[in-house]
Amino acid sequence: MSRLHGKIVKAVRVRDTDLGRVVGESLKRLRELAGLSQSEIATRLKVGQAAISKIEHRGDVQISSLQKYVEALGAELRIEATFTREALKKLRFEGAFDPDLQDDDQFVFPIFGDDLFRPKRDVVLSVRPVYSQKIMAGEKTVELRRRFPISAPSGTVAYIYSTSPVRAMVGSAEIENVYKMPIADIWKKFGSKARITRDDFESYFSGLEAGFALKFKNARAFARPIDLSELRRRFRFEPPQSFLYASPVLRTALEDEYSDVSH
Structure with missing residues (x-):
């Protein structure tokens, strides 16, 4: 499981200054990791293969398209904002509401996804x-x-x-x-x-x-x-x-x- 997790993390961490192209390349690598072709993803999404190619190579991807692509892989799209402790101190809700603590120096807040619920939270x-x-x-x-x-x-x-x-x-x-x-x-x-x-x-x-x-x-x-x-x-x-x-x-x-x- 840890080896697979490492492959997934590597697949989505593409280093480049063009964020849009990074997202497209990450999707391509995840698709390949899942053992799926562009035509197979296109069939699942009921679109042409050209549309999948465009998502993987274009400079920008709409969140709706990104969500559908990720769901076609059998996954859920989660978008979160991460704050350092220093940045968090400037936020007005620091004291009363608790973010999801991922490690000792960053806090994560969900931005996208209805199904997200922070564990052990009221x-x-x-x-x-x-x-x-x-x-x-x-x-x-x-x-x-x-x-x-x-x-x-x-x-x-x-x-x-x-x-x-x-x-x-x-x-x-x-x-x-x-x-x-x-x-x-x-x-x-x-x-x-x-x-x-x-x-x-x-x-x-x-x-x-x-x-x-x-x-x-x-x-x-x-x-x-x-x-x-x-x-x-x-x-x-x-x-x-x-x-x-x-x-x-x-x-x-x-x-x-x-x-x-x-x-």
Whole structure:
């Protein structure tokens, strides 16, 4: 396995100043490593061989084309941004949210890929007050998202941040499952459990063909909501637009200091 891993790493690390050509050459080497010809890849993608040749030799490749090519190899495309520790210090979310630590001097954040989920991570979800109240009351057992990692493991804890005007962390719930489905199917299966009107549902998912449904269980409200000013002071917290991974320090504080929950 280590020998194969070395071949794969070597295949994608082509040294050249022309990044576009590097990507094309990397794809070619990966294809050859997989034992596939250009015509075989073309058949899988239902395009002409000339299109594959163009991808492997052109100076630039669109992400959509890159994704399809990689999937035809039987792999997933992952694009990540890597920061050194020094660069990370300049980022405003350094304290409250935890990136995926790959080694001692770099941090990696996912940029592309719905299926990415950082191992052993819990999340913070920003939820409008009208819905966060229903989650804490056990009335809303499904939360809807335009994007979310489909591979989030069962039992992942979602800490609920209630947005303006509440602006506070109000409780938590366990994610029992994550579903990615066509929008129409989400409404049929989860519309009532999400406690959302049809108009709001269609407005939220406007422009998308598929969305995500997070099935909750064991929702619990904190005995004392943690307001934004305290979250900022103690954890350098900034509310996420949708979700972010909770850092160990934030997660530990929420577990230890606010474990006395209301039922």
